[in-house]
Amino acid sequence: MELIDRRAECRQLDEVLNAARSGVGGALVLRGDPGVGKSALMEYVVRQAAGCRVVRVAGVESEKELAYAGLQHLCTPILDRLDQLPDPQRDALRTAFGLSAGQVPDRMLIGLGVLSLMSHAAEGQPLICVIDDLQWLDQASEMVLSFVARRLAAESIAMFMATRTPEPEIANLPTIALEGLPRADAAALLDIVWTGPLDEGVRHRIVAETRGNPLALMELPRDLTSHELAGGFGMPSADGLSGRIEESFQHRLEALPDDTRRLLLIAAAEPTGDPTIVWRAGARLGIDIKAAAPAVADGLVEFGVRVRFRHGLVRSATYRSASLQELQLVHQALADVTDAERDPDRCAWHRAQAARGPDESVAAELERCADRARARGGLAAAAAFLEHATMLSLDPNLRVDRALAAAGAKVESGAYGAAADLLAVVEQSPHTDHQAARADLVRAQLVFVLGRGSDAPPLLLKAARRLAPIDSALSRATYLRAFQAAIFAGRLALGGGALEVAEAARDLPDLSDSTLTDLLIDGFSTYWTEGFVSALPILRRAVAAARGDVPNHERKLFWLTGIAALRIWDDESWDVLSARHAEIARTTGALAELPMPLYSHMVMLIFSGELTAAGVLLDELKTVAEATGLAIGPEPGLVLATFRGDEAEVRAIIESTTADIRLRGEGIWLSIAEFCEALLNNGSGDYAAALPLAERAAAQADLSSSTWAGIELVEAAARAGEKSTAVDAFARLEQETSASGTDWALGIESRSRALLSEGSEAERLYLKAIERLGRTRMRADLARAHLLYGEWLRRRRRRIDARAQLRIAHEMFESAGMTGFAARARSELLATGETVTKRTTAPPGPQLTAQEAQVARLASEGLTNGEVGARLFISPRTVQYHLSKVFTKLGISSRAQLADALSSHGS
Structure with a gap:
């Protein structure tokens, strides 16, 4: 059937399609109630995409817990381009899709891999991605697709998504909010589907009370009695419309033969749409292939390359109208015919749905599924498997263990309410001291992620204490988490904050100093209980250890070690550790970990007077924060x-x-x-x-x-x-x-003491400060030493000497972009009688956009398009697109000219 109306919506869809054909990518979301026409418009897109490559997927409610299942369905037709991806991206996708084993991939690295994969697939012809029923996609897939959809600017890719409900992940994408058909078009559709005589008043009322919902107009008149057709018709409220439509489908299902209804139930419970599996499960229940015919004839389902229901409400009506015994029977048949070697998770999920009560073997298999899901980066899926395993556990001890594991996974995946519910299960069940300690840890982690604030330190400390006699390694790791939480909470920490954590950590036995973890615990606890001088040698050993070979599991401690380096005035180690941590996070794809080292290295560059370089890192930090949903501080x-x-x-x-x-x-x-x-x-x-x-x-x-x-x-x-x-x-x-005793520390000491000194002693100290700070990277502190010395000289009427120092300070501040201090230096210079020319602003002409400037700066440092793209979460094609615009605006023709052009342009 051709579309009735939707002319404005079709124009918008056509615009996105045509833009993709011309090399400008984009995404468009269709949002509306069930039956309002989203799927019909998705089919319109497919019909209009002549000459394009189309990949499509539809979310299935029963598959919502399988990590990256929807994404894998969408990408399967283009996986032949997988080997063209950079190694980290390729490996991340292979692991996420269960094609190979590997390190747990970062979600944003998977997103970057999908973007690159789609970019390569679009090289020969535009790529059109059609995602229907987005609200039923698994969480991991939805997050990745929303990430990709926001980064299609210079790609021959169009992405169309249809969803019933507002989804937070796609809230900022261009959206069409679909309403019902206008009255005239709704009446025209009703005339097409209802060819018999119809009371005019009933006709108008159907149009009005369905609010133009096309599926309602096509389905609901089927259920009207002759009395209702004569004028006594009454429709449900708009809120109950989807339920009434689903009820209409249920009536049609009831009229089908028993074997046909059961075959449809198998298809509804089998999320992949694989007809082979449906036929095999049907055969296991004694259902002949001919049983499909009545449902196909009634237009409820299609059996082709894929099994496709006419509408999602047909699937849900089929599934919800079945009894519990029927569902268990069908899921067991599907479990029996699903390949447990190739698809163990789906097989286990069917077994779980078929379970008639607690079943330890199924619970154990779900636990193994959770391990596999976690290995693929599917935290939400792991949490779902563990939660279901908890419900199926016979052994009370295993039930608590699984509830704790599920709660931890829920915290990591952002399902905080569900995590609290699972912790309540633990509290209400008999549990060991070890389990109680683990519960304390999960509860503390929950508080910490909800806000790294005042509540977290005492909860983490409680968990660390309870874990100490049970699990020494976990206890020590928890002490470090408590220190980190106390650092963030600062003056607002409940209880004793960092000092309370330190006093407790001092009682830990056998701090062998053999690991970075032990050194940091010893160093921080000593710092807060005995002071800086006592902690200094321990913190130095920790910093030295971090600069050597560090086991993978301790690399997350680089941020705390960088703080230690900063605290002991070791500017070189602060630089090395923060830069190394950021690079490891980038190259390994640990993007959720990246904001912390980026912030630390940015502040180091600021103290070094390298404000332009710090600005580049700030741009990257904001990009990472936007991509991952994480940030450092309020701003x-x-x-x-x-x-x-x-x-x-x-x-x-x-x-x-x-x-x-x-x-x-x-x-x-x-x-x-x-x-x-x-x-x-x-x-x-x-x-x-x-x-x-x-x-x-x-x-x-x-x-x-x-x-x-x-x-x-x-x-x-x-x-x-x-x-x-x-x-x-x-x-x-x-x-x-x-x-x-470092040059940085002693330089600051001399500069500060000079402010309190007089005569030749003050001058000696200023000169000593300049000498010491001149050996460090801390150019901002050095410039301030020249400024203070120049001001001191001017006040002693030594104008010529003062000018020399103030000129140095002014030039250093100006070149660094420290305008406040530069203005102070300029004012002092003017007071000496010096003529100071203000630095000219950037030359007139086309200005670079923020992203163009980011791309240009990184390219000027020698990064390839692929490396720039990985840093900024865009594809290499988009990098080249931005660079071509940069070259035009700056009037250059090669990357070799970028650094000089950016400098002269003031970018």
């Missing part, structure tokens, strides 16, 4: 905006995020915000405003911002005339810097 650009001297942006970020920070209990960001405001005010010379902010941040016993706030406090107090405050702050700072 990761706060520190960069501070060093740039962007007062308006800094104030706006702090004002807009402080309430949320307190609500989430993440005190670390309060300290960072106070440090940033203090630094911003010191940069502009507003020392009175900087002083209270620096005091509050410096008073916190954290691992980073308190120290840097202490440096700002010394300068603010010294310049504001609060000498006693400055002296006290310097005394605390000197205890650490003198013990550390």
